Amino acid sequence: MLKDKVVTFVRTKGILNSIILLLAMAFLVHACAPDDKPIELNPNGGPSFVDIENDGYVVQLNAVPVKPPLVGTWRIYIGENGYFEDIHDPNTKFYGEPGESYTLGWEVGNGDDYKASSITVSFKPLNPVIIAPEADVDTLKNNVSAYLKAEEPKFGATGLWEIINGNNGRIENSQNFKAEFIGKEKTSYKLRWTLSYGSKAVYKEIDFITDVLHAYAGPDQLDIKNQKEVVDKYFTLEAYLPAGSTAEWEVIKNASLATVYTKNNPNSLIKGIADSLYTLKWKVVLDEYESVDSVNVRFRGKWGMWKDNRDNQTYRFTAINGLEWMSENYNYVAEPGNGSWYYGHAYRGVIEDGYPLETNEDRKKYGRLYSHDTAVNFAPEGWRLPTSEEVYNLIVSQGGTLYAKDKLTTGGKTGFDLGYPGYLEFSSGSDPAYRNVFRGQDKTAQYWTNDYNAFNDGAIAIATSVNSESVDLVVLFASYYALPVRYVRAIQD
Numbered sequence: 001m002l003k004d005k006v007v008t009f010v011r012t013k014g015i016l017n018s019i020i021l022l023l024a025m026a027f028l029v030h031a032c033a034p035d036d037k038p039i040e041l042n043p044n045g046g047p048s049f050v051d052i053e054n055d056g057y058v059v060q061l062n063a064v065p066v067k068p069p070l071v072g073t074w075r076i077y078i079g080e081n082g083y084f085e086d087i088h089d090p091n092t093k094f095y096g097e098p099g100e101s102y103t104l105g106w107e108v109g110n111g112d113d114y115k116a117s118s119i120t121v122s123f124k125p126l127n128p129v130i131i132a133p134e135a136d137v138d139t140l141k142n143n144v145s146a147y148l149k150a151e152e153p154k155f156g157a158t159g160l161w162e163i164i165n166g167n168n169g170r171i172e173n174s175q176n177f178k179a180e181f182i183g184k185e186k187t188s189y190k191l192r193w194t195l196s197y198g199s200k201a202v203y204k205e206i207d208f209i210t211d212v213l214h215a216y217a218g219p220d221q222l223d224i225k226n227q228k229e230v231v232d233k234y235f236t237l238e239a240y241l242p243a244g245s246t247a248e249w250e251v252i253k254n255a256s257l258a259t260v261y262t263k264n265n266p267n268s269l270i271k272g273i274a275d276s277l278y279t280l281k282w283k284v285v286l287d288e289y290e291s292v293d294s295v296n297v298r299f300r301g302k303w304g305m306w307k308d309n310r311d312n313q314t315y316r317f318t319a320i321n322g323l324e325w326m327s328e329n330y331n332y333v334a335e336p337g338n339g340s341w342y343y344g345h346a347y348r349g350v351i352e353d354g355y356p357l358e359t360n361e362d363r364k365k366y367g368r369l370y371s372h373d374t375a376v377n378f379a380p381e382g383w384r385l386p387t388s389e390e391v392y393n394l395i396v397s398q399g400g401t402l403y404a405k406d407k408l409t410t411g412g413k414t415g416f417d418l419g420y421p422g423y424l425e426f427s428s429g430s431d432p433a434y435r436n437v438f439r440g441q442d443k444t445a446q447y448w449t450n451d452y453n454a455f456n457d458g459a460i461a462i463a464t465s466v467n468s469e470s471v472d473l474v475v476l477f478a479s480y481y482a483l484p485v486r487y488v489r490a491i492q493d
Contacts, residue, residue, distance in 0.1 A: 039070065045106035045117035046090075053124040055155045057098055057197070063090035063106040063117070071109050077118065078103035081199050097198040098157070099125030126157060126195040126202040135206055142214035145243040145286060148179040150193045150204075157197040164205065165190035172244060180243035182287065183210045215247070216240040217282035217295035218266075222305035222314060224298065232271055233299035237280070239266035245286035252294070253279035274301025302415040303327055308380050313364075318415035321397040323390065323488050327417045329367025330485040332378060339374030341482055342366075343422055346436045354422060354441025366421040366441070369482035372459045375448045383487035385450035388460040388473055390488065401470040408471055409445070409464065420445045420466060424482040442466070446474070448483050 046062035061084075066072045074087045074094070079102030086092045096102055101122035107114050129151040133140065140146050148171070153159045161174040161181075166189030173179040183189055187210050194203040218238030226233040237260075241247050249260045249268060258278045262268040272278055278297045284290070298305050303316040304324065316327040334340050337347065342363055344356025357363045370378075375385060386394075398404035398414065408416045422441035427434045440446075444465045451460040459478035464471040476483075 039110055041070070041108050041110060041113060041115040043072070043106050043108035043115050043117040045104065045119040048120040050120060050122050051124050052122065053098075053155060056095060057123045057155065058093050058095045059121055060091060060093050061104070061106075061119075065090045066108050069110055073107045073109065075105045075107060075116075076102060077105050079121075082121075094121060096121060096123050097200050098123050098155075099200055099202070126197060126200055127151075128159070128193050128195045128202055128204045130193050130204050130206055133206060133208060137206075137208055139209050139211055141211050142216070143242050144185050144210045144213050144289060145180065145182045145245065146208075147243045148181055148191070148193075150177045152177045153195055155197070157195050160194045160196070162192045162194065163189060164192050182244035185210055185212050185289070213242065213245075213284065213286055213289040213291045215282050215284040215291040215293035217280065217293040220296040220307065222277075222296060222298045222307060223300050225300050226274075228301075231273065233274060235270050235272075235297060235299070237266065237268050237270055237295070237297075239282045239293075239295070241266040242284060242286055245284050247282060247284040250281045250283065251278055252281050253277065258297075270297060272297065272299055274299045275303055277305075308332060310380065316415075316417075318417075319491055320414050320416060321394050322491065323386075323394075324491055325386070325394075325416055325488050326383075326486045327415055328486075329365075329419065329421055330370075330487060331364055331367045332380070333368065334370065334374050334378035339378070340368045340370045341424055342368055343424070343438050343441055346424060346438070348433075349424070349436040349438060350431060352430075352437050352439035353443060354438070356438075366419070367484050369421075369424045370448065370485050371482050372448055372452055372478040375483075375485045376450065376452075379487055383489045385448055385485070386488040388449045388451040391449055391462055391473060395471060401472050405464055405469065405471045418445050418447070418462070418464065418471075418486075421484045423484070426480050426482070440465075446476070446481075446483050447486050449473070452478055 044064035049059045052059055063072065072088060072090055074084050074092060076082055079100050082094060082096040082102050084092045084094050101120065103118055104121055105116040105118045107116040131151065132149040133146050148161055150159060159177050161171045161179045163169050163171060166183060166187055169183035169189055171179050171181050181191060190205055190207050192203050192205045194201055216239060221235060224235050247264060249263045251258045251260060254276050257273055257276050259271040260268050279294055280297060281292055281294050283292045303318050305314055305316055307314045311332060313331055317324045318327050342357045343366055344351050357366055379385065395401055395404045398407040406412055407414050409418045420442050422439060422444055423446050425437045428437035431437050447462040449460045457477050457479050458475045460473055461476055461483060463474040
């Protein structure tokens, strides 16, 4: 028994030693053998970003992440003044500058081994744009100053206005895209608008010559329409306030009837009443310079007012029976001495009634006397002589010939205000020498209509007189008379 146990022990021990030996040999073989699968370096930096423009000039990168033991690292290969928030974050934010193009590398390493994938990131350059004054303006007409305006800086950029050339000028609010330039009269200047971001600065320039200071009170407003039933009328004034200047409104005609609410505001509100003409002075002061302009303002009531741009004379008009009729005699100098005359002024002319018109006031009151042909051909744009039918309908609308006179003559409720300017009769048979006779001043009203018959030289006119109880239509030989004129037009919106 003992022998058998010894033999079993020896056999068992031998088997264990063999197993241990085999395991040791396997370990040595494995430790000395090369890797079955070496770790691959396969960097992917993700997409490029081209012509980016945003606040901060930043992009979020999108590289493919790596797993340990590999390490990913962002680097800048080409480009200046850029940086990463975290160089090891595949999705880090990258900050650059406008106008710069960057080549970035996403490097993946394992010890001393690494590979890189590159992408491009570029940002749009700064683009300064000057809006006012416009680039093609070479003279600041009527001004020694200018409101400057550029496109507003964006995406974190800053702007600056500077005077590059020119003496004794200045810029107020120079760091704002809206600034004010103030210079001296008749002087050349060069101005620069610069956009800056980081290390980048880009500019645009404009050149101009200053003029002399001229105030501008705005266009005349002679027919301002408010609601008829409202007593107080309002209008917003339209003056211009030059850059860097101060100014003030002053009512110089009918001041007691008008209120300017903000005297230093070029667009102040003015309050007035209908059918009163207001003249306002706009006085501008800029450093040592001073200038004054005026504007006329009038609110429509019974009358509107229209200006003839040919000579800048104004005429009241009133709306009756669906048309607008001039309420003053026309006074445009058309074919003087041949087609129109002032009362008392004609070749071989004699005055039977009244006196010759010498002053501007009298000439404006009575107007000129026109041949029928001149009255037709020299009507202002948009106006014409009324037809006899329109005159007849006007008379009928006011009660007929026996009742219309008081309503249509001066002081009547219609505002038509026919006066008695008289007329001119050529080669008058009442004169022994057949001279041209002026008659009827302050006694007779005769006005041309459009109706004319060339066959018998007959023309139809409106007629009344101081002593007449009616207003009628009459037929005259057109070649023998020069009469005053009242033009008519369609009602304007």
